[in-house]
Amino acid sequence: MSHLSSPPPLEPSDGQTGGAFGGDRQPLPRWWWIPVLVIAVLVVGWWMKHPADLDPGDTVSGPTRVDEAVYVGIEAPAARTLHIRSVKVDWHGKPQGASWDAYVCKGGALGFTPDPDPFCTSVKPAEGATLDTDTDQLVIALASSRAQTLTVDDIQVTFREGIQWGTEPIGPRITVTVAE
Numbered sequence: 001m002s003h004l005s006s007p008p009p010l011e012p013s014d015g016q017t018g019g020a021f022g023g024d025r026q027p028l029p030r031w032w033w034i035p036v037l038v039i040a041v042l043v044v045g046w047w048m049k050h051p052a053d054l055d056p057g058d059t060v061s062g063p064t065r066v067d068e069a070v071y072v073g074i075e076a077p078a079a080r081t082l083h084i085r086s087v088k089v090d091w092h093g094k095p096q097g098a099s100w101d102a103y104v105c106k107g108g109a110l111g112f113t114p115d116p117d118p119f120c121t122s123v124k125p126a127e128g129a130t131l132d133t134d135t136d137q138l139v140i141a142l143a144s145s146r147a148q149t150l151t152v153d154d155i156q157v158t159f160r161e162g163i164q165w166g167t168e169p170i171g172p173r174i175t176v177t178v179a180e
Helices: 033-048
Strands: 056-065 070-074 081-091 098-106 122-125 130-132 137-144 148-161 164-169 171-179
Touching: 033 164, 056 070, 056 137, 070 171, 081 098, 081 137, 098 148, 137 148, 137 171
Parallel strands: 056 171
Antiparallel strands: 070 137, 081 130, 081 148, 098 122, 098 137, 148 164, 148 171
16 A cells, blocks of 8 residues: 655745745846836827727719809717818819818708808818817818819818827718709
8 A cells, every 4th residue: 555645845935036836036127117118108109090980971962053162061970079180172083173172060060052051150161170070060162163073082181089180081972063
């Protein structure tokens, strides 16, 4: 008959000797926090440059006459406050005699109209304006000095929202038929 022997008792460790798990425990180097700080700064920097997407829409179309602007309301996600730095419109092709402006319709909203005033308490230039998406709306005004079809493929808004900033596509593709 064999007798099983029990392992020798573990001696208490003061953290400086081998202890129960073997090996010496070394203190962290003085610079341990530098890689952690770098990673944290990179994560925060990425987050600040990537605000939530704005909603690109479908397609909006309608008519206008030569030298008469048409105003198109651009839907945006609710419950956001955007401080607009700039708006850029990308045309499909290079329409001759075409022009555009971006505005903020304060206190209202519109669809496709030759006059935004009945729908807005005020209409302000978009650049430098604050857009509260619960009560305001971004508006693009399109006009042409010649009869043609104008197509806006993309609208890009550069904005700040809190401490985040970015450039995002917004709104639908817009087609305007300009008649004599």
